Structures are given as C-alpha cells and as structure tokens.
Amino acid sequence: MGAAKVSADHPGIDELFALLAYGEVAAFYRLTEEARMAPDLNGRINMALMAAAEMGHFELVSDALEQRGMHVQQAMAKYRSVLESYHAQTIPSTWEEALVKTYIGDALAADFYLEIAEGLPDEIADVVRGVLAETGHSQFVVEEIRAAVAASDQQRSRLALWARRLLGEAITQAQYVMAERDELVDLVLSGTNGLGQLTEFFEKVQRTHADRMAELGLA
Amino acid sequence: MGAAKVSADHPGIDELFALLAYGEVAAFYRLTEEARMAPDLNGRINMALMAAAEMGHFELVSDALEQRGMHVQQAMAKYRSVLESYHAQTIPSTWEEALVKTYIGDALAADFYLEIAEGLPDEIADVVRGVLAETGHSQFVVEEIRAAVAASDQQRSRLALWARRLLGEAITQAQYVMAERDELVDLVLSGTNGLGQLTEFFEKVQRTHADRMAELGLA
Numbered sequence: 001m002g003a004a005k006v007s008a009d010h011p012g013i014d015e016l017f018a019l020l021a022y023g024e025v026a027a028f029y030r031l032t033e034e035a036r037m038a039p040d041l042n043g044r045i046n047m048a049l050m051a052a053a054e055m056g057h058f059e060l061v062s063d064a065l066e067q068r069g070m071h072v073q074q075a076m077a078k079y080r081s082v083l084e085s086y087h088a089q090t091i092p093s094t095w096e097e098a099l100v101k102t103y104i105g106d107a108l109a110a111d112f113y114l115e116i117a118e119g120l121p122d123e124i125a126d127v128v129r130g131v132l133a134e135t136g137h138s139q140f141v142v143e144e145i146r147a148a149v150a151a152s153d154q155q156r157s158r159l160a161l162w163a164r165r166l167l168g169e170a171i172t173q174a175q176y177v178m179a180e181r182d183e184l185v186d187l188v189l190s191g192t193n194g195l196g197q198l199t200e201f202f203e204k205v206q207r208t209h210a211d212r213m214a215e216l217g218l219a
Numbered sequence: 220m221g222a223a224k225v226s227a228d229h230p231g232i233d234e235l236f237a238l239l240a241y242g243e244v245a246a247f248y249r250l251t252e253e254a255r256m257a258p259d260l261n262g263r264i265n266m267a268l269m270a271a272a273e274m275g276h277f278e279l280v281s282d283a284l285e286q287r288g289m290h291v292q293q294a295m296a297k298y299r300s301v302l303e304s305y306h307a308q309t310i311p312s313t314w315e316e317a318l319v320k321t322y323i324g325d326a327l328a329a330d331f332y333l334e335i336a337e338g339l340p341d342e343i344a345d346v347v348r349g350v351l352a353e354t355g356h357s358q359f360v361v362e363e364i365r366a367a368v369a370a371s372d373q374q375r376s377r378l379a380l381w382a383r384r385l386l387g388e389a390i391t392q393a394q395y396v397m398a399e400r401d402e403l404v405d406l407v408l409s410g411t412n413g414l415g416q417l418t419e420f421f422e423k424v425q426r427t428h429a430d431r432m433a434e435l436g437l438a
Contacts, residue, residue: 028267032251052274
C-alpha cells in the first residue's frame with residue numbers, strides 16, 4: 001500500500017503471530033470436529049489432511065514467536081475467546097456447509113493477514129505468507145460444492161446465504177480483535193496509511209469474497 | 220530373522236500398506252477425539268501435533284500404495300472394522316489413560332510392523348519404517364505420565380492395568396487380522412520362518428511392552 005514499513009520489533013507483530021498461532025490450532029480442531037459430518041472415507045481423509053496442514057503452519061508461526069523471545073502459549077491464550085466465538089457462531093449444520101466454511105473461512109483469514117503483511121518488513125511478511133500458504137487440498141472442496149449446487153438451486157441459495165453469514169461474522173470478529181488490541185490496531189494503521197485505507201481494506205476483502213463465491217458456483 | 224526375503228510383489232504387501240494407511244487415519248481421529256480430555260492448551264497442541272504427524276505418515280504409505288497400482292481408499296476400507304474395534308474396545312476415561320493409550324498403542328503398532336518389515340525387501344521395509352518413524356512429540360507423554368504416577372500409587376496401578384488391557388486388545392486384534400487375511404498371514408510366515416517364529420514374535424512384543432511400562436514408571 002506504499003506506506004512506510006513498520007519496524008520488525010513493533011509489538012503488534014507478536015500479537016499478530018499469536019493470533020495466527022491460535023487461529024491454526026482452532027482451525028485444526030474445527031476441521032476434525034466438522035469431519036464427523038463427512039459422508040465417506042474420502043471426505044474424512046481430506047479433512048484430516050487439511051487439518052494436518054494447519055498444524056504445519058502452526059509450527060512455523062510458533063517457531064517465529066519463540067525466536068522473538070515470546071512464550072508461545074501465553075501469547076496465544078488471549079486470542080482464544082475471539083476465535084472460539086467465531087467458530088461457535090458459525091457451526092455448520094450440513095457437510096456442504098462445513099466444506100464452504102473451510103474454504104471461505106481459510107480464504108478470508110488469508111485476505112486479512114496478507115493485506116496486513118504488505119506493510120510489514122520482508123522477514124515478517126514471509127512468516128505470514130508461509131503460515132497462509134495454500135495446502136493444496138482445497139480443490140477437493142471446490143469440486144464437491146460445484147457438484148452440489150449444480151444439482152440443486154435450493155442448495156445454491158442456501159449455501160450462498162451461509163457464505164454471506166461467514167463473511168459478516170469474520171468481519172465482526174476482526175473488528176472486535178482490533179478494538180481490543182491496541183498494538184494490533186497500531187500495526188494495521190501504520191502499514192495502511194491510516195483510517196482511510198482501513199475502509200478500503202474491508203472493501204477489498206468483500207470484493208475478493210465475491211470472486212470466491214463465483215468460483216464455488218455460489219454467485 | 221534370517222529367513223529368505225519375500226518378493227516385492229507379494230500381495231500381502233498391498234494388504235500390509237492398506238492396514239497401515241487405515242491405521243494412520245484411525246489414529247488421527249482417535250487422537251483428536253481424545254484431545255477433548257486435555258486439561259490445557261499445551262495438551263491440546265501436543266495431541267494435535269501428534270495427530271498431524273500421523274497424516275504425514277499416511278501420505279507416505281498412501282503414495283506407496285498408489286505406486287503399486289492400488290486404489291488407496293478401496294484397499295484401506297476392508298481394515299476399517301478391525302481398527303475401529305480396537306479403538307472402541309479401548310476408550311480412555313481419563314486424560315492420563317488417553318496419554319498412555321497414545322504411547323503404548325503407537326509403540327505396539329510399531330513393534331508388530333517393524334518385526335514384519337525385517338522379512339521384507341529393503342524398499343518395502345523403508346516405507347514401513349518411514350510410516351512408523353518417531354514423531355518426536357511422545358516425550359511429552361512420558362513426562363506427564365511419570366509425574367502422575369509419582370504423585371499417586373493408585374494412579375500407578377490403575378494405569379498399569381489399563382496398559383495391560385491395551386496390550387491384550389492389540390494382540391487380539393492382530394490375531395484377528397491375520398485369521399481374516401490369508402495374504403497377510405502368508406507374508407508374516409514367509410518372513411518369519413513359519414509358525415515357531417510366530418510364537419517368538421508375540422513373545423518379543425510382550426517383552427518390549429514390559430520395557431516400555433518401566434519407561435512410563437508403570438512397572
């Protein structure tokens with residue numbers, strides 16, 4: 001975004017990493033919980049592979065936090081409530097909803113974090129990008145959802161509403177985190193040239209969300 | 220064991236790999252299920268890391284099955300009932316029982332498979348050893364259990380009984396698999412010089428189990 005990059009020892013970076021770390025563990029347990037709805041072994045294996053990839057990402061950000069002299073679990077613990085709230089507010093009731101949540105939720109998280117990463121020093125941005133790297137298993141979700149919505153208009157409108165709810169809940173929780181954590185707000189504002197850019201930030205997240213809906217056949 | 224090595228295209232090898240593959244997926248879901256009993260974030264993270272490692276091993280054996288021209292999920296499916304039975308017969312009722320099950324169960328599986336691997340061609344044995352490689356997280360289990368039994372004699376005798384039950388159930392299920400799958404029996408007998416060695420095989424598993432009990436402070 002062209003802003004001056006923030007310093008690598010900005011305390012908001014510790015907070016960002018801690019949030020990412022808890023996010024990966026929460027995603028792991030959410031995926032394994034939702035895998036119970038899988039109709040077959042293929043679904044169970046794919047959810048397990050995606051969950052395992054989240055822990056690979058956790059290890060990456062956990063190592064980065066340790067290198068910054070942080071106590072990983074202590075730093076993570078304060079993000080428990082916001083992340084558990086997001087999951088508690090978005091419990092899928094069908095296997096297709098679980099798949100859409102996996103896909104949209106991971107992608108929204110990536111949008112938020114990667115946008116923030118742009119204003120960070122390269123070595124910090126690299127950690128964020130590594131944590132959010134594609135796991136290569138999401139093609140399975142796209143195929144299952146496209147097939148499900150091609151077969152039923154009712155399924156399509158139901159899943160489109162569900163995806164909109166996921167977006168709304170993600171934005172609510174993102175704003176909540178920022179309101180609670182001064183270091184994070186300062187980090188985001190420093191990297192985005194202030195509040196004007198912050199509005200643009202949320203608009204950009206919504207545009208990317210629309211592209212993704214089209215990809216899933218939900219537009 | 221000095222027996223002539225079996226051929227790399229022995230059909231029992233496909234069966235062995237399929238059994239290993241289902242075993243990893245079953246272990247993944249068992250670990251994540253049992254992690255619900257974890258008293259803290261540290262326990263949840265460690266269980267998730269161990270579960271993720273199981274999926275890394277799954278990918279290894281799944282690739283090996285594919286390279287042998289097998290349909291992975293079809294081959295795995297026939298081992299569902301025996302592995303789910305083992306887990307259904309050994310549901311832990313406390314966090315400490317869950318930890319002992321993780322440690323003893325993984326180790327017993329490794330004993331069985333590595334013993335069989337000795338009679339197999341090198342490239343096959345390498346896959347088996349890769350799948351069963353230590354995940355590096357089990358030290359966490361040893362420390363938690365040693366602390367728990369040092370603090371309470373009642374806990375010690377309770378967990379010692381539990382570990383014996385795990386051994387019994389594992390042997391029962393191993394014998395059941397062999398009775399059901401001719402290709403596997405033939406593989407094991409070819410690699411072990413016949414039935415005399417098979418008895419020795421189970422005796423060896425029990426001796427290794429005793430060493431492990433001592434390591435956990437349960438002897």
